[in-house]
Amino acid sequence: MACEPRIRQAGADEGPALFAVFYSAVHQVCSRDYTPAQCAxxxxxxxxxxxxxxxxxxxxxxxxxxxxxxxxxxxxxxxGQIDCFYVHGQQQGRGYGGMLLQALIAKASVMKLADVYSEVSLSAQPFFLRHGFVIEQALRVQCRGQWFDNARMRLTLGTSC
Incomplete structure (x- = not known):
């Protein structure tokens, strides 16, 4: 019997587990679009x-x-900024990204935000485009001496009366 995924707030002691997800996403997924030096x-x-x-x-x-x-x-x-959005490299394609994005959009609605935005890697842009985000601006950013192409993407949220 498979365990159902659940969405919850990160615990204060879960930094190492989140780092493992972040590291694997960059080195196993983003490595298709960025060099080893950029990923490092x-x-x-x-x-x-x-x-x-x-x-x-x-x-x-x-x-x-x-x-x-x-x-x-x-x-x-x-x-409305999504600063981090990572799915473990070995957990790709299981719907976790979509579940997480739905949870963020629901949270944005509760916060009464008109839109959400993020600086999105080349690797993640197709995912965000599939979920209704649009590219606002192509960017070139620097991190630890390496330059990266990415894009600012935005999703305008529906309004209710």
Whole structure:
């Protein structure tokens, strides 16, 4: 019997599990669109635990948990920014990204946001396009000495009376 995935708030002690998801997504998925040097800059092999812990506490991400294992995480900030959105490299294609995005959109609705936006990697752009996001602007950003092409993407949310 397969365990059902559940969406929940990340725990304060789950930084290492979230880092494992982040690292695998970059090195197993984004490596199709970015060089090894870019992937190493984006997701270094060694975790700076205090910095990562502080970042996770600030982001307050949602996670998808399957049988006690975190397989994906994403956050939604007060201004509608999705800063992090990662599905474990070995968990791709199982619908976890769509589930997580639906949860973020529901949260945005509760927050009464008109739209959500993110700076999206080349690898993730097809996913976001399939879910109604549009590319607002092509970007070139730098991280740890490496340049990356990505795009700012936005989804306008429906309004209700």
């Amino acid at each position: 800059a984006w997701a270094p092999a060694t975790l700076d635990a205090p910095d990562w812990h502080a970042r996770i506490l600030a982001l307050q991400p949602l996670v998808i948990d399957v049988a006690g294992e975190v397989v994906a995480f994403a956050d939604l900030q007060a201004d």
